Amino acid sequence: MRIEHQIRAFEQIFKSYDGLLPLHRFLHLYFKQNKKMGSSDRRWSSRYIYSFFRLGKALMKEQQVLRLAIADFLCNTTPSLVVDTHLPNLADQIELPLKAKLALIESAFPAFKLSDVFSFHQNLSAAVEKEDFCESFFIQPDLFLRVTKGHLKSLLADLKAHEVPVKELSETTLMLPNGTKLENVFPNQKFYQVQDLSSQKTGLYFEPKAYDRWWDCCAASGGKSLLLHDLEPTVQLVVSDVRETSLNNLDDRFHEAGIKKYQKKVLDLLQNNDQDLHDYEFDGIILDAPCSGSGTWGRTPEMLYYFDEHKITMYSRLQRGIASNVVKYLKPGKPLIYITCSVFKQENEEAVRYLEENFPLKLEKMEVIKGYKDAADTMFVARLIKTEPA
Numbered sequence: 192m193r194i195e196h197q198i199r200a201f202e203q204i205f206k207s208y209d210g211l212l213p214l215h216r217f218l219h220l221y222f223k224q225n226k227k228m229g230s231s232d233r234r235w236s237s238r239y240i241y242s243f244f245r246l247g248k249a250l251m252k253e254q255q256v257l258r259l260a261i262a263d264f265l266c267n268t269t270p271s272l273v274v275d276t277h278l279p280n281l282a283d284q285i286e287l288p289l290k291a292k293l294a295l296i297e298s299a300f301p302a303f304k305l306s307d308v309f310s311f312h313q314n315l316s317a318a319v320e321k322e323d324f325c326e327s328f329f330i331q332p333d334l335f336l337r338v339t340k341g342h343l344k345s346l347l348a349d350l351k352a353h354e355v356p357v358k359e360l361s362e363t364t365l366m367l368p369n370g371t372k373l374e375n376v377f378p379n380q381k382f383y384q385v386q387d388l389s390s391q392k393t394g395l396y397f398e399p400k401a402y403d404r405w406w407d408c409c410a411a412s413g414g415k416s417l418l419l420h421d422l423e424p425t426v427q428l429v430v431s432d433v434r435e436t437s438l439n440n441l442d443d444r445f446h447e448a449g450i451k452k453y454q455k456k457v458l459d460l461l462q463n464n465d466q467d468l469h470d471y472e473f474d475g476i477i478l479d480a481p482c483s484g485s486g487t488w489g490r491t492p493e494m495l496y497y498f499d500e501h502k503i504t505m506y507s508r509l510q511r512g513i514a515s516n517v518v519k520y521l522k523p524g525k526p527l528i529y530i531t532c533s534v535f536k537q538e539n540e541e542a543v544r545y546l547e548e549n550f551p552l553k554l555e556k557m558e559v560i561k562g563y564k565d566a567a568d569t570m571f572v573a574r575l576i577k578t579e580p581a
């Protein structure tokens with residue numbers, strides 16, 4: 192009986208969900224509207240629906256409940272009724288490492304292809320190792336903190352007091368299990384930012400100089416600006432975004448970080464903004480472009496199922512459009528830092544080629560930051576230098 196109840200709950204959620212809202216927000220609303228679901232129902236439904244989407248488009252011809260059992264087997268190391276019932280021969284092997292479990296599934300289901308998990312693989316940037324990348328979807332990424340210099344010890348002490356298993360990656364980076372309730376551990380202090388490991392690594396490309404003037408042109412709530420400020424606190428910052436609400440969050444985060452002097456502008460960078468910007472010249476521009484987010488789908492696996500491939504071209508146009516309106520405000524000899532959280536070549540290396548071919552920019556270095564090897568997001572970063580006028 193309990194298994195039927197669990198499957199019914201999963202099927203109801205799957206039927207009601209259309210991929211438009213992020214799954215975590217949808218589930219929050221769904222559970223609010225379905226108050227009769229107890230905490231155990233909510234826990235199992237969340238585990239099942241997340242595991243189900245992590246299977247992407249693999250074994251699409253199999254029955255849904257069998258696909259759910261396979262997904263749950265691959266994503267978890269603790270028993271479940273769906274695996275016990277629908278994969279009875281494999282159930283006692285659920286604790287095995289992922290690679291061993293994948294081999295078991297491949298031999299039990301010859302139609303299983305790992306590459307079907309991420310069905311957009313023909314669009315991948317060349318540097319991405321397809322097999323490792325596809326495997327990474329069965330493991331939920333971790334939570335990363337960027338710690339203000341000098342505060343690591345006190346943060347570690349608080350985490351240990353709350354028995355949070357924490358890994359020290361560097362003197363400014365901590366790795367915690369996903370879902371850690373930070374507000375319980377640190378009720379009063381903010382000597383850290385939640386920032387993915389790969390996003391932290393993009394900072395290695397900034398190389399700001401003292402008293403430089405920089406523009407974070409797609410700043411949202413300011414993740415990259417805060418990183419830039421920590422690297423060089425004397426940098427004079429201009430931040431902009433098309434969404435005013437994001438910039439309001441930026442104000443709060445800057446306030447908490449003690450940053451008082453900065454200029455903020457609401458700008459649509461697909462338009463001509465000369466009226467606002469005609470006398471501006473920057474020593475560095477961060478273009479953290481709107482993108483497919485395909486490097487972050489380990490956190491939002493519903494996208495493996497619902498993403499429409501045509502959108503890659505849409506994002507690519509948006510990125511090129513924005514770039515063409517910002518390069519003119521960069522001083523010659525200075526860097527444009529182009530960043531995406533995408534694994535698609537069209538948004539990454541091909542965007543860089545477009546920038547080099549159409550603007551006075553020369554590529555200095557670029558990299559796919561392979562978060563899929565570190566239980567983190569995968570990102571792309573390029574540093575292009577504006578050439579002197581002929």
Ligand SMILES: C[S@@+](CC[C@H](N)C(=O)[O-])C[C@H]1O[C@@H](n2cnc3c(N)ncnc32)[C@H](O)[C@@H]1O
Pocket residue numbers: 408409410411412413414415416431432433434437458459460461479480481482513
């Ligand atoms: C990847 S997010 C930026 C994340 C941010 N830099 C951070 O580190 O948290 C891309 C941002 O581009 C903004 N954006 C999208 N279209 C835009 C446009 N036409 N003009 C300006 N900003 C735009 C979005 O509102 C979004 O906040």
